[in-house]
Amino acid sequence: DTQKETLGFQTEVKQLLHLMIHSLYSNKEIFLRELISNASDAVDKLRFESVANADLLSDDPNLRVRIEFDKDANTVIIDDNGVGMSREEAITNLGTIAKSGTSSFLEQLSGDQKKDSQLIGQFGVGFYSAFIVANKVTVETRRAGAEETDAVRWVSDGSGEFTIENIDKATRGTRITLHLKSDENEFADNFRLRSLVTKYSDHISIPVEMEKVVYPEMDEEGNPKPVDESKPAEYEAVNSAKALWTRPRNEVTKEEYQEFYKHISHDYQEPLKWSHNKVEGKLEYSSLLYIPSKAPHDLWNRDMQRGLKLYVQRVFIMDEAEAFLPPYMRFVKGVVDSNDLSLNVSREILQNDHAVDSMRAALTKRVLDMLTKMAKNDPEEYQKFWDEFGNVIKEGPADDMGNKEKIAGLLRFSTTKTDAAEQTVSLAEYIERMAEGQDKIYYIYAESHNTAKNSPHLEILRKKGFEVLLLSDRIDEWMMSSLQEFDGKSFQDVTKGKLDLAETDNEEEKKEKEEKAEQIKPLLDRMKDVLTEKVTGVNSTDRLTNSPACLVVGEYDMGLQMRRLLEQAGQ
Numbered sequence: 001d002t003q004k005e006t007l008g009f010q011t012e013v014k015q016l017l018h019l020m021i022h023s024l025y026s027n028k029e030i031f032l033r034e035l036i037s038n039a040s041d042a043v044d045k046l047r048f049e050s051v052a053n054a055d056l057l058s059d060d061p062n063l064r065v066r067i068e069f070d071k072d073a074n075t076v077i078i079d080d081n082g083v084g085m086s087r088e089e090a091i092t093n094l095g096t097i098a099k100s101g102t103s104s105f106l107e108q109l110s111g112d113q114k115k116d117s118q119l120i121g122q123f124g125v126g127f128y129s130a131f132i133v134a135n136k137v138t139v140e141t142r143r144a145g146a147e148e149t150d151a152v153r154w155v156s157d158g159s160g161e162f163t164i165e166n167i168d169k170a171t172r173g174t175r176i177t178l179h180l181k182s183d184e185n186e187f188a189d190n191f192r193l194r195s196l197v198t199k200y201s202d203h204i205s206i207p208v209e210m211e212k213v214v215y216p217e218m219d220e221e222g223n224p225k226p227v228d229e230s231k232p233a234e235y236e237a238v239n240s241a242k243a244l245w246t247r248p249r250n251e252v253t254k255e256e257y258q259e260f261y262k263h264i265s266h267d268y269q270e271p272l273k274w275s276h277n278k279v280e281g282k283l284e285y286s287s288l289l290y291i292p293s294k295a296p297h298d299l300w301n302r303d304m305q306r307g308l309k310l311y312v313q314r315v316f317i318m319d320e321a322e323a324f325l326p327p328y329m330r331f332v333k334g335v336v337d338s339n340d341l342s343l344n345v346s347r348e349i350l351q352n353d354h355a356v357d358s359m360r361a362a363l364t365k366r367v368l369d370m371l372t373k374m375a376k377n378d379p380e381e382y383q384k385f386w387d388e389f390g391n392v393i394k395e396g397p398a399d400d401m402g403n404k405e406k407i408a409g410l411l412r413f414s415t416t417k418t419d420a421a422e423q424t425v426s427l428a429e430y431i432e433r434m435a436e437g438q439d440k441i442y443y444i445y446a447e448s449h450n451t452a453k454n455s456p457h458l459e460i461l462r463k464k465g466f467e468v469l470l471l472s473d474r475i476d477e478w479m480m481s482s483l484q485e486f487d488g489k490s491f492q493d494v495t496k497g498k499l500d501l502a503e504t505d506n507e508e509e510k511k512e513k514e515e516k517a518e519q520i521k522p523l524l525d526r527m528k529d530v531l532t533e534k535v536t537g538v539n540s541t542d543r544l545t546n547s548p549a550c551l552v553v554g555e556y557d558m559g560l561q562m563r564r565l566l567e568q569a570g571q
């Protein structure tokens with residue numbers, strides 16, 4: 001007695017099946033990813049149960065998924081030796097949707113194919129995606145720990161009901177046979193299946209195996225000898241079967257990290273640094289972030305391909321997921337593997353997902369911390385980083401207000417102290433050696449390092465022993481417009497407004513200046529008359545020591561360079 005019975009799907013399943021078959025038609029190959037993902041989950045569950053009960057594994061310890069196909073029968077089989085299902089479990093898991101929010105999800109579906117397929121993707125298509133390509137699905141399964149005679153067969157054509165009966169099954173786990181629709185026979189193909197496994201499931205942590213292709217031996221006349229049919233089939237892993245980022249850090253070698261970097265970045269050089277982390281708690285994800293040693297050629301194109309490789313539960317979802325890092329970190333390569341997102345998450349969904357927002361904030365901090373640590377512990381290495389990517393980091397203060405102080409700490413400058421074009425001085429260093437009486441961070445911006453360095457505006461500051469940051473990269477003025485202060489010290493453009501250096505003078509100096517100002521007043525008035533069309537004022541100054549005069553922009557006016565840029569742009 002097999003106790004065969006016919007049962008109806010839960011109403012929600014019927015609705016979902018119907019919608020899925022119609023709206024996911026253009027992306028039907030995902031069924032394989034879903035079924036391999038389930039097989040991998042089943043193996044994970046068994047692995048978990050076997051911690052408490054090692055016997056569960058003993059007769060069949062090599063955990064794996066196998067993909068088989070039969071061109072003549074037009075079938076594809078996904079066979080795993082995972083945890084399997086009991087009769088009750090099969091009825092519940094493959095006949096109902098346990099997820100909360102199912103009915104509200106179904107209510108949102110509009111009949112608009114594009115919108116619906118996105119929603120379904122967000123919800124997760126799972127096991128039922130088998131019916132996108134199959135007109136009949138057979139599931140034979142035996143629960144780990146159950147007897148050989150205690151297995152079940154579940155069969156359905158996906159239209160509304162399924163049958164379930166007891167069978168014998170020699171091995172533990174689940175074997176799913178997809179009877180492909182006649183126009184889906186492209187999937188009963190060795191090459192097609194292998195490439196889908198590589199595309200979607202390469203980093204599934206267990207081997208995804210397919211039968212080895214055996215080439216017949218040739219006889220002396222070059223004709224194939226008959227193949228020995230009695231030999232058992234041999235299987236080989238099609239995927240690389242190790243999700244490197246899921247392994248504990250102390251078990252991954254430096255070489256393995258480097259090799260993996262090359263694999264995901266298509267860069268042939270070694271990475272400069274990496275950071276591998278696993279986050280648990282409200283959100284669960286792993287990340288492995290790399291800083292390349294050389295900037296790519298298209299770094300200056302804000303539209304360059306950037307972002308992380310996204311996995312959900314070790315299943316590959318997409319390349320270049322930009323949503324996980326801000327644009328000024330576009331040089332970072334790596335992987336993020338989330339346990340909270342749906343396998344069918346799309347770029348659109350990523351753009352406005354709360355989980356993704358928190359992950360981006362955390363990953364951004366992770367990169368900033370990695371850089372801060374590098375700067376502290378390995379300044380030489382950090383200098384290499386700065387020389388390659390410093391100008392991208394300079395977009396940071398404007399891009400990422402929340403991390404301004406941290407980013408400012410990472411900046412490196414050329415200054416009047418180093419007098420070299422190379423940017424090596426940090427703001428912390430600058431502040432540490434500030435002269436007596438100095439309470440501002442002075443900077444000058446010019447179109448070249450030499451112009452900046454030789455500017456008459458610097459004369460008085462040099463005389464007073466005040467260090468000045470020499471800025472001449474195009475991005476610098478933009479950067480300074482979003483930096484107001486660092487470590488409580490405000491920034492001061494030495495070409496703008498009054499410098500207020502007088503406060504640092506002593507009584508004698510003050511008196512002397514007042515007398516001089518009195519003497520020079522008639523001259524200033526004459527100059528004002530002559531230049532009336534061209535300037536708003538002519539003042540005496542103590543900022544010059546060698547040059548007779550210089551031009552100054554008002555405190556709240558645009559910088560000279562910005563002005564020049566706008567003029568060039570015809571504004």
Ligand code: ADP
Nearest residue numbers: 038039042082084085093094125126127128174
């Ligand atoms: P999800 O994977 O999100 O739970 P699915 O629709 O993919 O949803 O699968 C439904 C359930 O069916 C799974 O949660 C699992 O309990 C069961 N299941 C599916 N495939 C297998 C399998 N190969 N082995 C054991 N159980 C499975």
Ligand code: MG
Nearest residue numbers: 037038126127
């Ligand atoms: Mg699933």
